[in-house]
Amino acid sequence: MHSTTPTRRQFGRGLFSLTTGIAMSGLFGCGGSEAADDDEGPLAPLVQAQAVAVRPAVPGTMPDEGDPHKRTWMAFGASASIWGNRLLPVARANLGLIARTIAQFEPVTMLVRSNEQVLAGSACGPEVDLLVCPMDDLWMRDTGPVFVKDARGVRSGVNFNFNGWGGKQVFGRDRLVAAAVTKAAGVPLTATSLVLEGGGIEVDGLGTAIITESCVLNRNRNPGWTKAAVEAQLKTLLGLKTIIWLPGIAGKDITDGHTDFYARFAAPGVVIAHMDNDPASYDHAVTKRHLAILKTARDARGQLLKVVVLNAPTNVRPSLASSDFAAGYVNFYVCNDAVIAPQFGDAKADANARSTLLELFPTREVVQLNIDGIAAGGGGIHCTTQQEPA
DSSP states (O other): OTTTSSSSSSSOOOOOOEEEEOOOOOTTTTTHHHHHHHHTTHHHHHHHTTTTHHHHOOOOOOTTTTTTTEEEEEEEOOOOHHHHHHHHHHHHHHHHHHHHHHTTTTEEEEEEGGGHHHHHHHHHOOOOOOEOOSSSOHHHHHHHHHEEEEEOOEEEEEEOOOOHHHHSSSSTTTTHHHHHHHHHOOOOOOEOSSOOOOOGGEEEEEEEEEEHHHHHTTTTTTTTTTHHHHHHHHHHOOOSSSEEEEEOSSSSTTSSSSSGGGGEEEEEEEEEEEEOOOOSHHHHHHHHHHHHHHHHHHHHSOOOOEEEEEEEEEEOOOGGTTTOOOSSSSOOOOEEEEEEEEOSSSSHHHHHHHHHHHHSTTSEEEEOOOOOOHTTTOOOTTGOOOEOOO
């Protein structure tokens, strides 16, 4: 990524100055240079925002990711001002590969800037639907809505007020992606004053969630909110009964430690946990602590969790390897009839991840992809996607 921009797995290179969610012109390649990547202009999303109707928080339930999907939403939002010229073409190719692969199992809609439709169409192929929408970056898991269903099965999208992971990156356009997606999906948009990202929430669909404190309770998102107040709001919005809090780790990556890099549900009562065995890694101690918490935690049914560990690879392909590289297998995506997972060139670790996922998802095909460009930008397959339940 751009040398002055913090990536998702490496933070500490400087904060953006932000006013009402729009980066000040000239900072870190934003403003004028960002407009070169997107011909919509820097203030175009503000006009859209005025026309979006929202409703207050209403009870809903966030389904398990493994429940049937209507479609997957993605964003073709890599730009030179954020990713840099070296990673940009690789990230775009990875997005196309992920979208084409998921499209073999369910419909995929890819948001695309108006001036990049031909480029996106070439990368994604005819099986992927394109929808023109301004955006800043590609992380649909974080910028898109979190879809829920009410007691009658009616879908809506929750807007969790994306703020650039606590003001670390420009987000003037991305803060409006949730509204654009719900409008395109034809579902209501539910408002809340909580600020968080979809990557910070993992649910089993039966009332249990795993959430990292370092993200949701961070004052760069929710100053003044107590844990009890956050729980009460999330229980209403997402139909939760029990929240398992992991400490996470703040200030080391741009997300402040998203849950979907550390722990994922394979099924109710079954959690896949990321383990970093490198003592030199900042994730080593925190992943050990997470394992200890998960092994003694109980879900909404009062049952102890079965915890399956997926170790990080010991090496990755050298061409894009760096301290920013997100080398973890837990950031997979469950779509209709398949699990889309990464592979990093570590033959033993890749094979172990595949066999573990096949065992845990016996009715689904497991497809492993080389997504080194996305990983070099600090994210994974799950980070680039957002499911819309059927």
